[in-house]
Amino acid sequence: MDTDIRALEPQPLWNKFADLNAVPRPSKKEERVIAFMKDFGKNLGLETIEDEVGNVIIRKPATSGMEDRKMIVMQSHLDMVHQKNNDTSFDFDSQGIDMYVDGDWVRAKGTTLGADNGLGVATIMAILESSDIEHPAIEALFTIDEETGMTGAKGLKGGVLKGDILLNLDTEEDDEIGVGCAGGIDVTATRTYINEKVPLHFSGFEIKVKGLQGGHSGMQIHEGLGNANKLMNRLLFKGSQKFRLRLSEIDGGGLRNAIPRESRALIAVRTENKTSFAEELEALALTIKSEFKTTEPNLQILIEKAETPLRVMDLSTQEVFLRALYAAHNGVYRMSADIPDLVETSNNMAKVIVKDGYIKIGCLTRSSVESSKWDLATALKATFELAGCEVEFSGDYPGWTPNMDSDILKVMVPIYERLNNGEKPKVAACHAGLECGILGQNYPDMDMISFGPNIKGAHSPDERAQISSAQKYWKFVLEILKHIPKK
Incomplete structure (x- = not known):
């Protein structure tokens, strides 16, 4: 009141x-x-x-x-x-x-x-x-x-x-x-993909990552908090590698200056594999929750049956997209050599959107050293460009x-x-x-x-x-x- x-x-x-x-x-x-x-x-x-x-x-x-x-x-x-x-x-x-x-x-x-x-x-x-x-x-x-x-x-x-x-x-x-x-700079990667019909005999699943603490992407980037976008990609990559999972949608994170707390993905797998897929991802979810039990005690990872999506990302794009998200740096990049316990350079993978043939990834890269800021921003740019994305730098401030x-x-x-x-x-x-x-x-x-x-x-x-x-x-x-x- x-x-x-x-x-x-x-x-x-x-x-x-x-x-x-x-x-x-x-x-x-x-x-x-x-x-x-x-x-x-x-x-x-x-x-x-x-x-x-x-x-x-x-x-x-x-x-x-x-x-x-x-x-x-x-x-x-x-x-x-x-x-x-x-x-x-x-x-x-x-x-x-x-x-x-x-x-x-x-x-x-x-x-x-x-x-x-x-x-x-x-x-x-x-x-x-x-x-x-x-x-x-x-x-x-x-x-x-x-x-x-x-x-x-x-x-x-x-x-x-x-x-x-x-x-x-x-x-x-x-x-x-x-x-x-x-200082900081926004790094935004985008690309289109072929939004093709889902193959026959596939079943839908919805994956949710939620319950993370989130927080300030600068002041708390060193605390080992979970990033919903990175955790979601870990799950999707495993499903893709072992079960040829097909990706339909992702909606993860929000503002660039906030560590993402939640992500949701809609996917499809072969109906004959749906039971083993769910078991495998549940096991990975338990592993992740164990890793984060101290910093993220309220983390939830849900793998639930859903209506089968009508369209999915083409496999060639999906392969490079999931690899790029895995490779892109998130968290502390370098500690200051001059000021004790100060994070010098970091990146927050703040937002990941996949829908209707369009991909958008939003990051905020920070550093107290201009050259180090540009070093990390360039590394991210190179990573996303390898996946066929166009990368834009914006919002640069000293x-x-x-x-x-x-x-x-x-x-x-x-x-x-x-x-x-x-x-x-x-x-x-x-x-x-x-x-x-x-x-x-x-x-x-x-x-x-x-x-x-x-x-x-x-x-x-x-x-x-x-x-x-x-x-x-x-x-x-x-x-x-x-x-x-x-x-």
Whole structure:
């Protein structure tokens, strides 16, 4: 219930989060939340503008006595990942998020919560609305479409912002201060195939992979979580090799920045082999579940009889297609040689679609090193081209190179230690795609930092925000605002 959320401390933060989450805001469909944010700024009597691509900028003067401090840019993105459980009835285009309190966590009922990056947006809104929070001059930058293309950050022109320091509120660990991030590129492979009639004396089966945790394809790519598309292909390849399985349809995964949780395939096998086929795949399913028993305890693999499909992929295409999916790299490609425990380069095989004579494979390749990003993207391109696919690169964005000599970093570290009994924060780069690298292209002299409260399971229906961490983070924010350096 929203009333439970609004009663949480700090109330200014949670109240603004509840207001925001009442507004539908899927990526690439931000019209309503843009209007909401513009109305919010104008109703406060603050200078409010929308740029050419839909970013909203709200400016608030410094509070009394803080006029001599550097202007800061407080930045978060308006859009959210829209993922839901299959058994959840929910329309992200028209409904607000249904939230509830679960102990020390705020969750959503069967959907993503939108704490990524809604808590950052709510933080900025609460500060803009406040009359008693001490702060320097603020430019609030609310970008669009961070999750599926970074088009807001890419479209922000140089010279629009006047601030000297950028506080990005999109980190998901409250003991971490972010100073760098990975860049990324979308890799899309497509091809057509002959959609021929299924042979006589074949029987249909439906194979389902579900119950996987999913999650953030950058921050959680190293956790050994199951990828529904790769697991499905393992099953199909075995069936193809031993029983000459014929493939009709695949529908696996979704958004590129989410590790795929579910996949469904419709296939056909010779009727005389249907019993042995089912037994063989059930045995493989048990093996896979055993392999993933620790990381994916709720994994389900179902092999069920179904109506025999009318058409299937031609065998020559099927052979190279299944081999390409098997060969294509998924997961961690290289760990950083310079920053301990940091994933440098990875790939997420996010979506696989086969239907009506058309194949589409969507991947997101990430890296903090440009040359390594292109190395893996090129390897994927070569793999899919061997299967007769056309491969397109799109959505390329740069990483954010760490600056360990940052002035705002030197301010924030001692504040964190003072507020947390001497505990040192983790000053680190992350494997997610933050907007700082892109914004830095047009604002190369801006000092940038990223931080935020604990958010777990982002980009999945298990997304949750920790209440106690939000309280810790809020105190940190208020102290940072008091100690922004002088001009």
